[in-house]
Amino acid sequence: MNTTQRRRPELAAFLRSRRARVTPTDVGMPPGFRRRTPGLRREEVAQLSGVGVTWYTWLEQGRPINASAQVLDAVARTLRLDQPEREHLYHLAEVPYEPDPPVTARAVGPEVQGVLDALDPHPAVVYNARFDILATNRAYRDVFFTSRTLNTRVYNALWTLFTVPEPDCPLVFRECELPVMVATLRSSYGLHAGEPAWEDFIRRLSEASPFFARLWRNGDVAPPGPRVKTFRHAAVGEMRMTSVSLSIHGRPECRIVVYQPDDEETCLRVQRLRDLRATTATAATKNPAP
Numbered sequence: 658m659n660t661t662q663r664r665r666p667e668l669a670a671f672l673r674s675r676r677a678r679v680t681p682t683d684v685g686m687p688p689g690f691r692r693r694t695p696g697l698r699r700e701e702v703a704q705l706s707g708v709g710v711t712w713y714t715w716l717e718q719g720r721p722i723n724a725s726a727q728v729l730d731a732v733a734r735t736l737r738l739d740q741p742e743r744e745h746l747y748h749l750a751e752v753p754y755e756p757d758p759p760v761t762a763r764a765v766g767p768e769v770q771g772v773l774d775a776l777d778p779h780p781a782v783v784y785n786a787r788f789d790i791l792a793t794n795r796a797y798r799d800v801f802f803t804s805r806t807l808n809t810r811v812y813n814a815l816w817t818l819f820t821v822p823e824p825d826c827p828l829v830f831r832e833c834e835l836p837v838m839v840a841t842l843r844s845s846y847g848l849h850a851g852e853p854a855w856e857d858f859i860r861r862l863s864e865a866s867p868f869f870a871r872l873w874r875n876g877d878v879a880p881p882g883p884r885v886k887t888f889r890h891a892a893v894g895e896m897r898m899t900s901v902s903l904s905i906h907g908r909p910e911c912r913i914v915v916y917q918p919d920d921e922e923t924c925l926r927v928q929r930l931r932d933l934r935a936t937t938a939t940a941a942t943k944n945p946a947p
Contacts, residue, residue, distance in 0.1 A: 669719035
């Protein structure tokens with residue numbers, strides 16, 4: 658039995674089960690009389706979806722007929738399928754599935770924040786596809802948040818790295834590191850081209866940084882991946898760290914980026930930053946501001 662022969666019975670069973678759970682009231686139809694089941698009839702699904710009754714009947718019977726994406730979308734809307742069910746319908750009907758463009762996330766929940774906090778003393782942050790900073794742990798703030806970086810008032814890693822003067826920038830070797838980050842940004846841009854928030858961000862950063870504008874015009878594309886980066890901190894000096902990206906289930910285009918020390922000296926300097934934090938907190942407790 659080939660793949661199509663195996664999938665068609667599954668498609669038939671899936672459509673019948675989804676039809677049975679949608680009542681006429683759910684779709685604004687009168688309940689009517691003499692219904693053997695509470696769900697919609699086949700002819701009602703066909704009518705609401707704008708397809709022929711015979712065609713839909715054959716589809717639900719698992720016959721080898723072709724279905725377009727537009728028709729499947731109409732059936733999915735009628736049967737009130739959610740995104741995973743819609744994708745499942747496409748796979749069973751052997752039609753290429755194209756998901757809706759992801760919505761750019763702007764925040765995370767307490768569960769994700771708890772993961773970040775548990776990673777301390779490793780700096781960790783949640784970025785969306787535009788490098789907006791959605792959440793951080795204390796170790797990340799120790800390394801990257803300074804008076805100069807916070808003064809930008811734009812919680813976006815790219816904005817900070819391109820607009821803060823080089824002596825105050827936490828990233829060393831910007832000339833070779835920033836092109837990779839811009840190429841990573843462009844790899845996500847394809848899903849968001851034309852969206853006002855994305856276009857406005859790229860326009861404003863291009864105006865603020867000729868270096869970014871030049872890199873953006875290059876058109877290079879690269880996916881996120883592990884890299885060894887060198888950061889500077891006024892209190893402890895330079896730190897070499899490996900960045901590792903972890904996707905977050907259920908949050909499209911969001912990722913946790915964890916920075917792990919790449920050598921023993923960096924381990925010591927990260928710990929020194931943590932000790933400085935503890936010392937500062939103790940002093941603040943003993944000498945509260947008036």
